Amino acid sequence: MLIGSPKEIKNHEYRVGLTPESAKELVMQGHEVWIETEAGCGIDATDEQYVAAGAKIVDGPDAIFAECEMVVKVKEPQAVERKKLREGQILYTYLHLAPDPEQTKDLVDSGVTAIAYETVTGPRGQLPLLKPMSQVAGRMSVQAGATALEKAHGGRGVLLGGVPGVMPGKVVVIGGGVVGFNAAQMAVGLGADVTILDRDPEVLEKVGTHFEARASTRFSNAANLHDAVCNADLVIGAVLIPGAAAPKLVTRDMLKDMQKGAVLVDVAIDQGGCFETSKPTTHADPTYVVDDIVHYCVANMPGAVARTSTYALNNVTLPHALRIARMGWKDALAADPHLAEGLNVHKGEVTYEAVASELGYDYRPVAELTR
Numbered sequence: 001m002l003i004g005s006p007k008e009i010k011n012h013e014y015r016v017g018l019t020p021e022s023a024k025e026l027v028m029q030g031h032e033v034w035i036e037t038e039a040g041c042g043i044d045a046t047d048e049q050y051v052a053a054g055a056k057i058v059d060g061p062d063a064i065f066a067e068c069e070m071v072v073k074v075k076e077p078q079a080v081e082r083k084k085l086r087e088g089q090i091l092y093t094y095l096h097l098a099p100d101p102e103q104t105k106d107l108v109d110s111g112v113t114a115i116a117y118e119t120v121t122g123p124r125g126q127l128p129l130l131k132p133m134s135q136v137a138g139r140m141s142v143q144a145g146a147t148a149l150e151k152a153h154g155g156r157g158v159l160l161g162g163v164p165g166v167m168p169g170k171v172v173v174i175g176g177g178v179v180g181f182n183a184a185q186m187a188v189g190l191g192a193d194v195t196i197l198d199r200d201p202e203v204l205e206k207v208g209t210h211f212e213a214r215a216s217t218r219f220s221n222a223a224n225l226h227d228a229v230c231n232a233d234l235v236i237g238a239v240l241i242p243g244a245a246a247p248k249l250v251t252r253d254m255l256k257d258m259q260k261g262a263v264l265v266d267v268a269i270d271q272g273g274c275f276e277t278s279k280p281t282t283h284a285d286p287t288y289v290v291d292d293i294v295h296y297c298v299a300n301m302p303g304a305v306a307r308t309s310t311y312a313l314n315n316v317t318l319p320h321a322l323r324i325a326r327m328g329w330k331d332a333l334a335a336d337p338h339l340a341e342g343l344n345v346h347k348g349e350v351t352y353e354a355v356a357s358e359l360g361y362d363y364r365p366v367a368e369l370t371r
Helices: 020-028 047-052 062-067 101-110 131-148 178-189 201-214 222-230 267-271 301-327 329-335 353-359
Strands: 002-005 032-036 056-058 070-072 090-093 113-116 170-174 193-198 215-219 234-237 263-266 287-290 293-296 343-346
Touching: 002 062, 020 032, 020 047, 020 301, 032 047, 032 062, 047 056, 070 301, 090 301, 101 343, 101 353, 131 178, 131 234, 131 263, 131 267, 131 293, 131 301, 170 178, 170 222, 178 193, 178 201, 178 215, 178 234, 193 201, 193 222, 201 215, 215 222, 234 267, 263 267, 301 329
Parallel strands: 002 032, 002 070, 032 056, 070 090, 090 113, 170 193, 170 234, 193 215, 234 263, 263 293
Antiparallel strands: 113 343, 287 293
16 A cells, blocks of 8 residues: 655644654555655654655655555644545544534545544543543643743743642642543642542542542532632643533633633643633644633644654554555454544545534444445
């Protein structure tokens, strides 16, 4: 199979779909790999390294989109890239379609076969292709929040760890999954006063056992959520409903009860955000203020630590890429029901139920396509 990886063009996105090591694995299994020139520069991977791995370097993205049978990316294709997609082509990347009707329409219209990293499942219901980026984003959320809390960035001027004789900052993490767990780890490590909210008693038990007295847990109902958020210096939104838009848990009305200069970091922004006042921002302009509350809503947080993120991502995406390249998408999905969960769009039809429900498309089960 002819496989291509273009340079990412989203604002301040430095990751790349294939590392030189991944390209070599594909080449060793008999596939041809094309890499756009300087696609790996954000992770310090040179064109020469890709050539040494057996890949071909091509100028610009056009040849990749026009000729490659499978396009491997990191972020969802931007509007200019979506115009280049074609029927019969496999797109393998993060998509996050539920809150993005324009992208969904373009993918449907293109006829492409789009496999989304974030909806591929694991044997115990986990999301293994999303997990490493959730780990990165969770850890980065506390770094970003700590910076936004500085007075020069509009925050309250609170040091999360405090100092002797001064109370530490209060961090509230909404959601105890992978993002929330990693955010709590970082906040606890800094010495902050940490509270984790979730609606699943088993999750609360797990995080409570892990952190013991170093963090508090609370059941996430309306009253507890309001109380925790309004007393927080930093709130991390770490809510995920696989493939669907995130629920709006912190409303605009709640902002007026929060402390002036408090910070909201919405890690769920890729799925529409879990704060009512959230809107996507970029690494170039990461924050904005609503009702005296600082919002950090960067939609590609892991892109800022591109080398770590790319290698962590390739560790989990490459095995499926190898399987798709060897077997073709149809046989690969038929052989692996967990990979089949990743198919979101195929030949003009939406094949992921949560996306179809959210955006009003007819739903076509993957099983009907792989018989």
